[in-house]
Amino acid sequence: MKLNRSQMVWRAAQDIGDGWLVNLGIGLPVAVADHIPQGIDVFFHSENGVVGVGPLASGNAADTDLVDAGSRTITLRAGASIVDSAWSFSMIRGGHIDVTILGAFEVAANGDLANWDMKIPNKGPLVGGAMDLAAAAKSVWIVMEHNTRSGGSRIVKQCTLPLTAQRCVKRIYTDLAVMEIGPEGVIVHEIVDGLSREELQKRTGAPLTFAPGCKTINAPALAEVAG
Amino acid sequence: MAINKRVGSVEEALAGVSDGAVVMISGFGGAGFPNTLIRALRDRALKGLTLIVNSATHRLSFTHELIDGGMVQKVICSAARGRDKDLSPFEKLWKEGKIELVCLPQGTLAEAIRAGGAGIPAFFTPVGVGTDLTKGKEVRVFNGREHVLEHALTADLAMIRADTADRYGNLTFRYAQANFGTAMATAAKVAVAEVRVINDEPTPHDKVQLPGIYVDRVIVAPEIKP
Numbered sequence: 232m233k234l235n236r237s238q239m240v241w242r243a244a245q246d247i248g249d250g251w252l253v254n255l256g257i258g259l260p261v262a263v264a265d266h267i268p269q270g271i272d273v274f275f276h277s278e279n280g281v282v283g284v285g286p287l288a289s290g291n292a293a294d295t296d297l298v299d300a301g302s303r304t305i306t307l308r309a310g311a312s313i314v315d316s317a318w319s320f321s322m323i324r325g326g327h328i329d330v331t332i333l334g335a336f337e338v339a340a341n342g343d344l345a346n347w348d349m350k351i352p353n354k355g356p357l358v359g360g361a362m363d364l365a366a367a368a369k370s371v372w373i374v375m376e377h378n379t380r381s382g383g384s385r386i387v388k389q390c391t392l393p394l395t396a397q398r399c400v401k402r403i404y405t406d407l408a409v410m411e412i413g414p415e416g417v418i419v420h421e422i423v424d425g426l427s428r429e430e431l432q433k434r435t436g437a438p439l440t441f442a443p444g445c446k447t448i449n450a451p452a453l454a455e456v457a458g
Numbered sequence: 459m460a461i462n463k464r465v466g467s468v469e470e471a472l473a474g475v476s477d478g479a480v481v482m483i484s485g486f487g488g489a490g491f492p493n494t495l496i497r498a499l500r501d502r503a504l505k506g507l508t509l510i511v512n513s514a515t516h517r518l519s520f521t522h523e524l525i526d527g528g529m530v531q532k533v534i535c536s537a538a539r540g541r542d543k544d545l546s547p548f549e550k551l552w553k554e555g556k557i558e559l560v561c562l563p564q565g566t567l568a569e570a571i572r573a574g575g576a577g578i579p580a581f582f583t584p585v586g587v588g589t590d591l592t593k594g595k596e597v598r599v600f601n602g603r604e605h606v607l608e609h610a611l612t613a614d615l616a617m618i619r620a621d622t623a624d625r626y627g628n629l630t631f632r633y634a635q636a637n638f639g640t641a642m643a644t645a646a647k648v649a650v651a652e653v654r655v656i657n658d659e660p661t662p663h664d665k666v667q668l669p670g671i672y673v674d675r676v677i678v679a680p681e682i683k684p
Contacts, residue, residue: 278564279486279634295488295518295683297633302487302518315636316486316512317572320565324585348590355515355538355549356561358591363565366585397588 232425233406237453241266242421243332243374243404251329252276252322254364256346257301260332260374262456274308276328278360280319283311300360320360324367331368333361335375335400337390340416340437342400344371345392365396377405377434384436386410386417407431409448416440421448463627463676464656468498471650471677475615477504482571482611482646483511484618484639488518490631492652494679495617496520499529506531510571510611512564512638513537514548518684522547530557534611536564561591566608568641573610575644575672580609616646619681620668623653627670628661636667643672652679 234242236259244266247253254276255261264275264284275284278300285306288294293304307313314322322328337345347361365371375385386403403410408431409421420442422431432439465471472495475481481499485491500523507530511521514533524530526547533548538559540546551557562570563585573581582605586592596607618639620629629651631639643649651673 277634279489279637281634294633296490296635298487298489300487302516304488313634313636315640316564316568316638317641320568323565324569324583351539353545353549353553355540355546355552355559357537357539358561358563359536360564362563362589362591363585366587367565394589396585 232423234423234448234450235406235453235455237262237456238450239374239404239406240456241453242409242448242450243372244268246402247271247273247330249273252282252327254278254323254328254331254368256331256333256364258334259456260334261301263332263374274310276319276322278319278323280314280316281305281307281311282314282322283308285311320363323360323363326367326369328364328368330370330372331364332372332374333364335373335385336392337385337387338373338400338403339387339390340412342398342412343390344373344395344400345390347395348393350393361395365399370401371399372402372404373400374404377407384434387436407434418442419445421446423448462625463623463670463673464625465675465677468494468677471495471675472498472502472615474648475499475502475504478506479504479614480508480510480612482613482616482638482642483509483519483521484616484637484642485516485519486512486634486637488683489633490619490635490637490639491516491519492617492619493520493682493684494652495650496524499617500524500527503527504529508532508534510534510613510642512567515540515546517541520684525551525557532558532560534560534562534567536562536567563591568638570608570611571638571641571645574612575641578610580607582607611645613642613646614648616642616649618643618649618651620651620653622661623651623656623673623676624659624661624670625656626660627651627673627676628666629653629668629670629673630661630665631667640668643668648674650675650677652677654678654681
């Protein structure tokens with residue numbers, strides 16, 4: 232019934248537009264790159280200045296001067312370029328990133344996002360480029376599990392964890408549903424096969440409305456991605 | 459006298475740096491860490507340094523050796539979390555209240571450094587509005603949206619890693635090696651670059667990625683990758 236993690240990123244990838252500049256967050260979101268539909272040509276941006284991230288590099292091709300924002304050794308796609316950090320974030324703040332797809336701890340019904348600091352005891356803060364992307368990309372999409380391991384909802388009326396940015400999230404892709412944040416709150420567009428609207432609402436910490444055309448998510452069978 | 463920015467020793471490269479200096483250190487994710495210069499700075503055993511660096515804890519940078527050595531009183535960065543379960547040198551001192559931390563969004567950090575080298579003392583940005591990282595900062599509305607006032611950063615010394623230099627200090631970078639280094643060189647009173655090679659011939663103008671006018675000293679140093 233639930234989508235696995237590969238299916239979640241596959242579903243998000245289906246909504247990416249041709250010719251877009253896309254920034255993928257560390258962790259699950261980077262796997263979106265593996266599921267871009269045929270005929271859709273996009274450039275992937277990385278905060279450290281890479282415009283045109285290609286597949287991961289391995290073996291002798293791995294070069295620590297060519298890394299992405301998650302310090303993974305990468306390759307470049309045709310047409311790629313590399314700028315410095317100040318220029319890279321000018322690209323972000325200047326509204327040149329069509330979409331950033333990020334993970335989240337919590338998303339509030341008004342689009343507030345908390346994805347940068349779990350307040351781990353004794354550990355230092357790590358914000359990186361999270362706030363820049365969330366505040367300034369043209370569109371912010373979230374890929375995350377609908378519920379926490381203990382069963383709590385990651386979609387909430389109001390965030391309890393430190394905010395990354397206010398009212399920034401436009402879409403949420405979870406293992407249970409595809410949702411949009413509208414002016415009135417969370418609107419469900421798609422729901423996994425076999426899950427009732429009532430059950431989805433029960434698992435969600437904010438009121439849901441259902442779009443007129445709300446339908447079943449139709450995801451292919453895909454092997455689970457690691458991590 | 460004909461310009462020649464090449465120096466032959468790390469002592470010359472870091473000449474003049476003293477207790478209480480504000481030091482910028484380049485590098486991101488494994489690219490562009492000036493580890494030879496960081497080690498040389500550590501060997502100077504200075505006190506009360508302020509570091510401006512993207513990460514206080516990156517495992518491929520020797521920045522943590524300056525912190526562990528008790529030389530640092532303040533860090534301005536976007537990442538201060540160690541990878542391991544055990545506390546990093548930074549986290550240990552921070553927890554004990556022995557080191558001050560200013561955590562900035564990475565793009566605000568980059569822009570503050572750029573502004574520092576560009577004669578812009580402060581700027582408004584939409585990033586961080588309504589978050590813990592901008593508490594107490596001035597907010598103004600532009601085009602119907604809230605923006606927060608952030609101040610430029612400058613330094614006494616910038617230590618950066620590049621690929622090639624020439625005698626004029628013109629630099630080129632490999633792949634994503636430039637990251638914070640270019641802006642840092644513009645924002646520091648003294649900018650020192652460690653490079654793979656210093657070419658005898660001037661770098662062709664269309665290959666120069668950072669004009670040598672920003673760079674005071676260049677030194678050849680094999681790259682140390684821990």
